[in-house]
Amino acid sequence: MIKILLLFLTLIILSPAGILQKAIDKAPSGATLKLPSGIYRGNIVIDKPLTIIGSGKSVIIEGDLNATVITLNSSQVTLRNLQITGSGDRMENLDAAISLNHVRECEISHCQISDTLYGIDMNMVKDSVISDNTITSKKHAVPLRGDALKLWYASGNIIRNNTIERSRDVTLTYSHHNLFSHNTFLHNRYGLHLSMSHGNRIEDNAFRYNAVGILMMGIKDTNVTGNRILSSNGAAGIGVVADKVSNFHFDHNTLKFNTKALYIDIKGTERGTQRFITHNTISYNTEAFHFHADIRNNMIAHNVIKGNIEDVLQDLKAKYGKTNTVEYNYWDRYEGFDRNGDNIGDTPHRIFLYADQLWKYDNKIKFFYATPIMSVINFLSRIAPFITPVLLLEDSKPLMSLPKEGAPQ
Secondary structure (H helix, E strand, C coil): CHHHHHHHCCEEECCCCCCHHHHHHHCCCCEEEEECCEEEECCEEECCCEEEEECCCCEEEECCCCCCCEEECCCCEEEECCEEECCCCCHHHCCEEEEEECCECCEEECCEEEEECEEEEEECCECCEEECCEEEECCCCHHHCCCCEEEECCECCEEECCEEECCCEEEEECCCCCEEECCEEECCCEEEEEECCCCCEEECCEEECCCEEEEEECCEEEEEECCEEECCCCCCCEEEEEECCEEEEEECCEEECCCEEEEEECCCCCCCCCEEEECCEEECCCEEEEECCCECCEEEECCEEECCCEEEEECCCCCECCCCEEECCEECCCCCCCCCCCCECCCCEEEEECCCHHHHCCHHHHHHCCCHHHHHHHHHHHHCCCCCCEEEEEECCCECCCCCCCCCC
């Protein structure tokens, strides 16, 4: 019994010489390697359950700028309080700070990752925790950087309290039932990019200064809750892209200062309500809702929509479907009355395209956007329409005033 305890509680103290791989090879399964401050040679491989902890203030594992710095081929490996730098530069090899391959129940926490092509590459990883790390990429042009986190067929993982800055993307492909919570995404291309990944939860994260905050393609059963998605910039400048999503819940989020807050494209074959957009604040964006084609199968309720240049836009000539449920939203452009004082407008809030249609299908005319002549034409179109207006959206029960903080909605 004593021998078994010693086997799993072995503590090996290393000097900062280049002997880390030898110590890993000699350590028994389940051992803890505690590293004092120093620079350790990287390009190491771990193929047994092991814990490596940086006990000093500056424990650096440095690659030789060739291949991946740390490769995990075993489950139940923990890396904590390390600085990891110096991966290779080969995109086709997925050179990374840390590569996890076909493992489960691993932990990477309180690490600083910098000057690596990819940050953490998770290939078929399950039930692992990535927390409290700082991840940045090599200082290449954005398209030549790797992903800060790359999840491929990875499921049941928890990604929390990380700061991901000046990388390319965080990607999930065929990766299901993961939790992203309380992370910060700054100055990346896509903060999060989910493709064919289902049942994921994205909660209480902050996205700022990314080209796109969250991009979702072909996903289903996904909850996006309590996030702040601000100041998306660059060529796209989109807060959230929901492309052919199913059973998508978008609740209690804040979208501000984006070019497009929400960009939505639907599947032509979808049936029933597929997008539930509720209790969000969508304000001070150029466009609040941008629909690519048909506007149908949406629930849009209890949102605050104010201060946007355009509340609703649509790319293609398509009809407004009767399968939408739009109600109890506050629109700062609503022009109705509330005679019985129940804070619900007496008439629906209808959003039409008037003279705006002229540039909707011809971008060259948008040169005249917001000019006095277009304002006059729009005003005259409302009084005496000379173009049949196009109905984009109708809120059957618009709110007259902003809901009070903490009040039930």
